[in-house]
Structure formats: structure tokens, C-alpha cells
Amino acid sequence: MLETTNLRKVYPTGDEALKGITTTVNGNEIVAMIGPSGAGKSTFIRCINRLTEPTDGAIHLDGTELTGLDDRAMKTARRNIGMVFQEYNLVERLTVMENVLSGRLGYVSNWAAFRRKFPQEDIDRAYNVLETVGLAGMENKRADELSGGQRQRVGIARAVVQEPKILLADEPTSSLDPESSHAVMELLTEIAATKDIPIIINIHEVPLAVEYADRILGLHDGELVFDGPTANLDDNAKDVIYRGVEPPTSNVDRDVEVPSETGDELIQDRPTVAGD
Amino acid sequence: MFGSQRLKWAVYAGTALFVLWSVVSLLSGVTLSRVSIGVQNGYLLLESMVPPETSSESLQRVYTYLFETVAMAFVATFTGVLLSVPIAVGAAENLSPKPIYLLNRGIISITRSIDELIIAIIAVKAVGVGPLAGIIAISYLSIGFFSKLFAEDIEDIDMGATEAIEASGASRFQTFVYAVIPQVAPRFIGLTVYRWDINIRSSTIIGIVGAGGIGTLLMRSFSRYEYDFAGTILLSIIVVVLAGELFSAYVRRRVT
Numbered sequence: 001m002l003e004t005t006n007l008r009k010v011y012p013t014g015d016e017a018l019k020g021i022t023t024t025v026n027g028n029e030i031v032a033m034i035g036p037s038g039a040g041k042s043t044f045i046r047c048i049n050r051l052t053e054p055t056d057g058a059i060h061l062d063g064t065e066l067t068g069l070d071d072r073a074m075k076t077a078r079r080n081i082g083m084v085f086q087e088y089n090l091v092e093r094l095t096v097m098e099n100v101l102s103g104r105l106g107y108v109s110n111w112a113a114f115r116r117k118f119p120q121e122d123i124d125r126a127y128n129v130l131e132t133v134g135l136a137g138m139e140n141k142r143a144d145e146l147s148g149g150q151r152q153r154v155g156i157a158r159a160v161v162q163e164p165k166i167l168l169a170d171e172p173t174s175s176l177d178p179e180s181s182h183a184v185m186e187l188l189t190e191i192a193a194t195k196d197i198p199i200i201i202n203i204h205e206v207p208l209a210v211e212y213a214d215r216i217l218g219l220h221d222g223e224l225v226f227d228g229p230t231a232n233l234d235d236n237a238k239d240v241i242y243r244g245v246e247p248p249t250s251n252v253d254r255d256v257e258v259p260s261e262t263g264d265e266l267i268q269d270r271p272t273v274a275g276d
Numbered sequence: 277m278f279g280s281q282r283l284k285w286a287v288y289a290g291t292a293l294f295v296l297w298s299v300v301s302l303l304s305g306v307t308l309s310r311v312s313i314g315v316q317n318g319y320l321l322l323e324s325m326v327p328p329e330t331s332s333e334s335l336q337r338v339y340t341y342l343f344e345t346v347a348m349a350f351v352a353t354f355t356g357v358l359l360s361v362p363i364a365v366g367a368a369e370n371l372s373p374k375p376i377y378l379l380n381r382g383i384i385s386i387t388r389s390i391d392e393l394i395i396a397i398i399a400v401k402a403v404g405v406g407p408l409a410g411i412i413a414i415s416y417l418s419i420g421f422f423s424k425l426f427a428e429d430i431e432d433i434d435m436g437a438t439e440a441i442e443a444s445g446a447s448r449f450q451t452f453v454y455a456v457i458p459q460v461a462p463r464f465i466g467l468t469v470y471r472w473d474i475n476i477r478s479s480t481i482i483g484i485v486g487a488g489g490i491g492t493l494l495m496r497s498f499s500r501y502e503y504d505f506a507g508t509i510l511l512s513i514i515v516v517v518l519a520g521e522l523f524s525a526y527v528r529r530r531v532t
Contacts, residue, residue, distance in 0.1 A: 049443055078445035089440035093458045102454050106445025113450040155440070162444055 001026050002048065002166050002198065007057035009043050017043040019222040020057065025166065025198045030189055032213035032230075033202050036242055039219040041202040045168045048200075049081045050074060062165055079106040082159030084188075086171035088151040090143040096154050097139035100126045103158040122161075129157045132194075133187060149180030153187065160191055167191065167199040173208060181205070185212045206238065220244050325507030334505055337493060338512050344407055345489035346516065349475035352411045356418025356475075357468050363423040368430035371456070380423070388420035396482040407488030414475050414482070422471055426464065433459040466528040473524035480513050 002025040009018040017040040025031050033041050046052035048059055050066065059066040066077055082103070090099045104122040105113055112118065118126075130136055133153040138146070143154060152172060159167055169188060173181035185201075189212050192199045200217075203209050209216060209230075216233050218226030218241035225240050226233070239245045366372050366380035395416055399409035438455040446454065483491020490513060497506040 051439060051443055075445050075447060078443060081443070083440065083443045085436060085440055087436050089434075089436035091437045091441070091455050091458050092434070093461075094454075098454075102441050102446070103444045105441060105447075105450045105454060108450075110447060110449045110453075113446070113453050158440070158444065 001060075001062060002200075003058075003060040004044075004048070005058040005060070007044070007047060007059065008055045009040070009047055009052065010055045017222050018047065018054075021219075021224050023217060023224060023227055025200060027198060028192045028196045029198050029214040030192055030212055031198065031200045031215045031217060032209035033200060033217040033219060034204065034206055034209050034241060035219035037204070040222045041204075041219055042170055044219065045083075045170050045200060045202055048166075048168060049078055049083060051083075075106060079162055080165040082162045082164035082167045084152070084155050084159050084167065084169040084172045086174045088148075088155040088175070090151055090154055090158075092142070092144040094143060095139065096130070096135060096141050096143060096146070097126060099143050099154050100130060100139075100157045100161050103161040106162070125163075126157070126161055129161045132160070132191070133157045147180075148176050149183060152176060152180070152184050156184070156187060156191070160195065163195075164197060166197055169199060169201040171202050171204065173203065173205065181208060188212075321503060324503040325510070327504065328507035328511055329502070329504040330508065334508060338490070338508060341483075341490040341493045342512055342516055345479045345483075345491075346476060346520075348407050348410045348414065348479040348489050349472060349520075352414035352479070353418060353468065353472040353475050355411070356415040357422055357471065359415065360419050360422035360426060363419065364426035364430060367423055367427035370431050370433070370435055371452075380427075384420050384423050384427070386420075387416060388424065392417050392478055392482060393485060396485045396487040400486045405486040405488075410479055410482050410487035410489055413487055414478050417478065418471050418475060421474070422467060425467055426460070429460050429463040429467070430456065462531045465531045469524045469527045473520045476520040477517050480517065 003023075005022050007018055007021040008016070010016050021040075021044060033044065035041055043052055047054040048061075048066070054067055057067070061077065061080060064077060066074070069077055091102070094102075098116070101118050101122060104118055104125070107122070108118060127136075127139070130139060133156055135150060135153050135157065138150070143151060146154065152175075156172075167188070172188070173184055176184060185208055188199055188201065191197075201209075201213070210233065213230050216226060216228065216230050217224060218233075218237065220241050221244060225244075226237050228237075363380050363383055366376050367384055369377055372380070392413060396409065396413040399413040399416075403409050403412065433456060437459070438451055441451045441455045442448075479489045479491075481491050483489040483493070484495050486492065490509060494506060494509045494513075497503070497509060
């Protein structure tokens with residue numbers, strides 16, 4: 001079970017990417033996190049395994065608080081968190097097998113890693129996982145010989161071979177064609193069920209999210225504006241997530257249509273129009 | 277706008293004046309008769325090198341010194357690269373914290389700032405005449421070159437792969453072995469061979485200041501006016517350097 005409590009991230013530039021995210025991810029649910037670019041989806045996922053250091057708040061994974069761990073303890077904790085990346089992030093010059101086995105590095109000594117020597121059970125695990133992701137027989141191919149869809153499968157295999165307690169996927173389908181995207185989403189769903197672990201998937205294609213996720217987290221401008229079962233994601237909720245049109249209780253007057261990077265310039269150039 | 281335009285013309289005018297001044301001051305003693313004497317002497321020198329001396333005893337000496345030259349380059353490349361690797365890693369901005377980065381960049385800049393002959397002279401003063409001085413000088417010179425280029429190659433790697441391996445719970449060392457080394461290995465081999473090729477060239481010249489290698493023999497032949505022997509030596513240097521260059525080009529094409 002993953003629990004984030006009031007998770008905040010302020011970048012050195014002063015941008016507040018996460019404004020206190022509190023949520024819980026449980027069982028073997030597929031959680032899709034949607035929201036416009038720059039809403040903080042990646043930051044949220046990367047804060048969980050502290051590839052990005054959170055500024056404030058707490059993260060509990062099966063009872064262990066992660067933000068306070070020192071380097072060594074965090075390394076051990078990371079073994080329990082698998083991560084899948086948008087650009088696959090494989091070591092292109094290594095074989096499929098070596099890439100998958102690199103997911104077991106957290107369990108072997110430096111000396112074994114130096115000699116590229118893994119225990120037989122890790123190798124067996126890797127073969128099994130390769131079969132699960134549909135790459136049986138490809139273990140000796142170099143990663144740069146594979147297609148995008150196949151590379152992402154290697155990326156997933158590398159995360160699954162860790163035998164993690166949770167899987168994080170940061171835009172896993174954004175670099176893929178629609179067919180491969182569906183295949184990857186199906187694979188992730190299957191893994192959640194067979195391994196009985198939850199998966200958080202950052203995704204900007206709402207139809208894919210709706211098709212595969214059990215639950216949706218909607219992020220807008222660093223705030224969690226939607227958290228509920230996929231069935232509850234109606235047009236109104238999408239408006240809230242993507243355009244920041246919020247329920248009447250809070251102020252509606254935010255400049256949300258303007259992308260944040262260029263927003264300031266645009267506002268300066270634009271003459272003030274009454275009733276704008 | 278106006279300021280930069282004026283600055284541009286000032287730079288042009290300054291450059292032109294400087295070139296003019298250099299030409300005038302350097303050539304003020306040159307007369308037509310001096311030039312013609314010089315050209316004649318040069319021609320005589322070349323003529324006395326042809327045909328090159330090919331007695332078996334001389335050739336034997338050339339072989340011995342050529343072997344020493346190539347061996348010096350080989351050993352110096354090995355030690356130079358060995359010393360360079362930690363400096364290169366330290367000088368790679370994506371792997372090293374700021375203070376270590378600055379320290380190693382500083383080391384690189386300093387090692388690159390002094391020319392090879394000066395280093396060779398210092399090495400000869402320190403350890404005496406002979407190939408050891410040459411090895412020290414060339415190793416030292418390899419550091420600046422190799423560390424700088426290799427650090428840049430390390431900075432060019434795909435950090436995504438590094439991050440992914442780190443995210444799986446690997447230690448820094450493991451991440452280095454698994455994500456950094458495979459990415460830079462081809463460039464490492466290419467750079468090493470390239471530096472070896474440069475080092476062969478360097479080790480032919482530093483004999484002139486007594487640091488071993490074929491340059492020793494060349495210097496000696498000049499001081500004894502054995503120009504035909506000097507011709508043999510020059511030809512042998514050309515052959516060895518070209519061979520090294522071809523080999524290095526071949527290897528580099530294969531690995532990258």
C-alpha cells in the first residue's frame with residue numbers, strides 16, 4: 001500500500017509543482033494519473049522513489065516512510081518500487097537479458113555486478129519475465145535492435161523482475177504507436193493482476209486511461225482535483241482537470257488557459273480588456 | 277547597434293595594424309641576398325640527404341631507436357589513460373558534484389597549458405636523459421587531452437538509462453558499471469588509440485631534448501653533419517607515424 005500525505009515539491013526556480021498531494025493506492029488497482037502537461041504528473045511519480053527529492057510531506061510504502069530514509073536505506077526501498085519510463089531508458093548497447101537483469105542489481109554485491117555475475121535464480125526470473133512480456137527468445141538481442149514497443153516491454157520486464165510492491169509508469173505509451181500503446185497497457189493490467197501489485201500510470205491519453213484504469217487521479221496545476229473510480233470521470237470532471245474550471249466554492253478567476261511557461265509574457269503583451 | 281558597429285571596425289583596424297607591425301619588425305633584417313643564400317643552403321641540405329644512408333649498421337640503429345619510440349608511446353599511453361580515467365569521471369558534470377568537477381577541470385586546464393617540449397625538458401632534468409623522461413612527459417601530456425575529451429564523452433551519455441538503473445535500487449558503483457561504462461566503452465577505445473597515434477608522433481620529437489626515442493638519433497646525426505643518415509631517420513619517422521595513423525583510423529572506424 002502506498003500512501004502519500006501532503007506531498008509537496010517546490011523546484012529551485014520557485015515553481016510549486018506539487019501543492020500537497022494526499023492519496024492512497026492499494027491492492028492491485030490500476031491508477032491512471034491524468035492532467036495537462038506541467039500539472040506535476042511526472043514530478044509526483046518521481047517523488048515516490050525520490051528520483052526527484054520531495055520538498056515536504058510523507059510517503060509510506062507498506063508502512064515504511066520513504067522521505068526520511070538515508071541513501072543506503074533508500075536503495076533498499078527502491079528495490080520495492082519498479083519504474084517504467086516514457087523513453088524506455090534502456091542501456092542501448094547491452095543485450096535484452098543484461099537490461100532485464102539490471103533490475104536485480106539492488107540484490108547483488110558490487111563485485112558481482114562488476115563481473116556481471118547474477119545468481120541462477122535471478123537469471124531464471126529474468127527468463128520467466130521475458131516470457132510474460134512476450135519477448136521469449138529475444139534475450140541475446142541488443143536493445144538498440146528492438147522496436148519501440150519491444151523496448152518498452154524490456155523496460156517493463158526490468159521493472160517486474162525486481163518483484164516490486166508497486167509499479168510506477170511515467171507516460172509509458174507516449175513514445176509508442178496506438179497499437180503498441182494498447183499492448184503495453186494490457187500488459188501492465190495483466191501484471192497488476194498476476195503479481196497482485198498496484199500500478200500508477202501517468203498518461204495524457206484520456207481514452208486509454210478510461211479503458212484500462214480502475215481509478216483516476218486528476219492533477220491540475222499541482223493539485224489533486226479528481227480522485228475516484230473511472231466511472232465517475234464525467235465531462236465536468238475532465239473540465240476541472242484540464243481547464244481548471246472548478247466547482248463554484250473556490251475562486252474561478254485563475255488564469256488557467258495560458259500555458260505556465262509563456263503565461264507571463266502573454267499577459268504583458270495583451271492589452272487589458274474590460275470584462276476579460 | 278552603433279556601438280557594436282564601431283567596435284567591429286576597431287577590431288578590424290587593430291588586427292590590421294598588429295599584422296603590419298609584426299611583418300615589419302620580423303622582416304626588417306631580411307634582404308633579397310639573404311633570402312637567396314637561405315634557399316641555396318636549404319637546397320644543399322636536402323641534396324645531402326639524398327640518397328639516404330642504408331648501411332646495415334645504420335639501419336640497425338634506426339630500428340633500435342624506432343622500437344624505443346613506439347614502446348615509449350605505448351607505455352606512456354597506458355599510464356596516461358590510466359591516470360586520466362578518474363580525472364575524466366571527476367570532470368564530467370553529469371556524474372560529479374560541483375567542487376570535484378571544478379577541481380578536475382582545473383587539473384585538466386593546467387596539464388594542457390604547458391607545451392610538450394617544456395615538459396620533456398623538465399622530465400629530463402628530473403630523472404635524467406633517456407626514455408623514462410620521455411614516458412613521464414608523454415604520460416603527463418596524455419592526461420590533459422584524454423581527460424578532457426573523455427569527460428565530454430561521459431557528459432554526452434543518455435542519463436535516462438543511468439536514472440532507470442538507479443531507480444531499481446542499484447548503488448552508484450553498479451550504476452556506473454551497468455549504465456555508464458557500456459555507453460562510453462567504444463569512445464574510450466577510440467580515444468585511446470587516437471592518443472597512442474599522437475603519442476608516437478610526440479615521442480619522435482622529444483628525443484631532441486634528450487627524452488629518448490628516435491629524436492635522440494636525429495639530433496645526433498644533425499650535430500655530426502651526417503645528413504644522409506638524418507634523411508634515413510626522417511623517412512623512417514614518416515613511415516612509422518603514417519602506419520600508426522592508419523592503424524588508429526582503422527580501429528576507430530571499427531569501434532564507433
